[in-house]
Amino acid sequence: MSFKVTILGCGSATPTAQRNPTAQVVELHGRFFLIDCAEGTQMQLRRNKINFQHIDHVFISHLHGDHFFGLIGFISSMHLWGRIKPLHIYANEKLREIIELQLNSSDSLLRYDINWHTLNYDGKHKLYDDKTVEVFSFPLNHRIPTCGFLIQEKQKERNLIHSKIIQYDIPIDQINAIKQGSDLLLEDGTPVPNDEITTAPPSTRCYAFCSDTIYDENVVKYIKDATLLYHEATFMHNLLERAKETYHSTTIQAATIAQLANVQQLVIGHYSARYSDTLPLLEEARTVFANTQMAMDGRIFEI
Ligand SMILES: [Zn+2]
Ligand SMILES: [Zn+2]
Numbered sequence: 001m002s003f004k005v006t007i008l009g010c011g012s013a014t015p016t017a018q019r020n021p022t023a024q025v026v027e028l029h030g031r032f033f034l035i036d037c038a039e040g041t042q043m044q045l046r047r048n049k050i051n052f053q054h055i056d057h058v059f060i061s062h063l064h065g066d067h068f069f070g071l072i073g074f075i076s077s078m079h080l081w082g083r084i085k086p087l088h089i090y091a092n093e094k095l096r097e098i099i100e101l102q103l104n105s106s107d108s109l110l111r112y113d114i115n116w117h118t119l120n121y122d123g124k125h126k127l128y129d130d131k132t133v134e135v136f137s138f139p140l141n142h143r144i145p146t147c148g149f150l151i152q153e154k155q156k157e158r159n160l161i162h163s164k165i166i167q168y169d170i171p172i173d174q175i176n177a178i179k180q181g182s183d184l185l186l187e188d189g190t191p192v193p194n195d196e197i198t199t200a201p202p203s204t205r206c207y208a209f210c211s212d213t214i215y216d217e218n219v220v221k222y223i224k225d226a227t228l229l230y231h232e233a234t235f236m237h238n239l240l241e242r243a244k245e246t247y248h249s250t251t252i253q254a255a256t257i258a259q260l261a262n263v264q265q266l267v268i269g270h271y272s273a274r275y276s277d278t279l280p281l282l283e284e285a286r287t288v289f290a291n292t293q294m295a296m297d298g299r300i301f302e303i
Pocket of ligand 2: 062142212
């Protein structure tokens with residue numbers, strides 16, 4: 001099953017010739033989640049051939065402009081293209097006021113509903129749940145209230161071994177329980193251990209998104225063992241003091257968090273506009289965490 005992240009923008013603060021500010025689409029089992037929606041998001045969705053109308057859930061990490069200034073345009077375009085189904089937006093409660101002021105000022109009445117969901121900043125909270133996917137928020141440490149997001153596959157059922165179904169003539173009424181991990185009970189009451197008749201499902205995958213944050217090891221417990229971690233690395237490590245002042249992280253700090261959290265792969269992004277060449281940031285992060293990749297606009301990461 002496909003689980004991939006498309007980077008629409010990986011810059012910070014202001015757009016540059018190479019980079020849009022933060023936005024990305026996570027596609028998992030046919031669901032499309034938009035994370036942050038900076039300026040340029042609509043153009044980037046078009047360039048990357050992602051159908052806007054497939055996006056039903058938008059997660060906004062915080063209310064700095066480089067993470068949401070594209071949202072009103074995105075909402076408006078969906079209306080103009082005839083959207084009817086509701087759009088869910090998960091954000092700080094102030095965003096609703098901002099968007100409604102913009103819509104009311106232009107006398108715009110959307111033909112679809114926006115369902116607003118308010119983020120909490122006091123721990124891990126479940127935002128979305130269906131039969132195969134869960135999305136959680138968790139707090140980050142930035143200048144204003146900020147959340148990261150965790151997109152997690154649910155554990156699948158165990159797989160029955162076909163030859164064992166025939167060998168033991170497994171009755172239909174036991175199959176669901178066996179897929180959940182129960183042993184098979186033969187007619188005479190003899191149990192057959194579950195691991196003799198099933199194989200384990202593929203391990204579940206998890207994507208962790210840490211947008212703007214100062215270096216803070218408190219985040220580690222939320223993102224532990226993630227398959228892929230996106231963590232901001234706004235600065236090279238020689239600008240550590242600047243990172244602290246602005247509540248951002250350096251390459252070395254992002255890589256240290258990846259190491260502490262035991263993630264499989266790290267993607268860095270949210271680069272300061274001062275870096276036209278981001279390769280040195282990648283190289284520096286890899287000195288601490290070898291399996292690091294660098295976000296670039298339009299780049300896709302398979303999970
Ligand atoms: Zn930012
Ligand atoms: Zn910020």
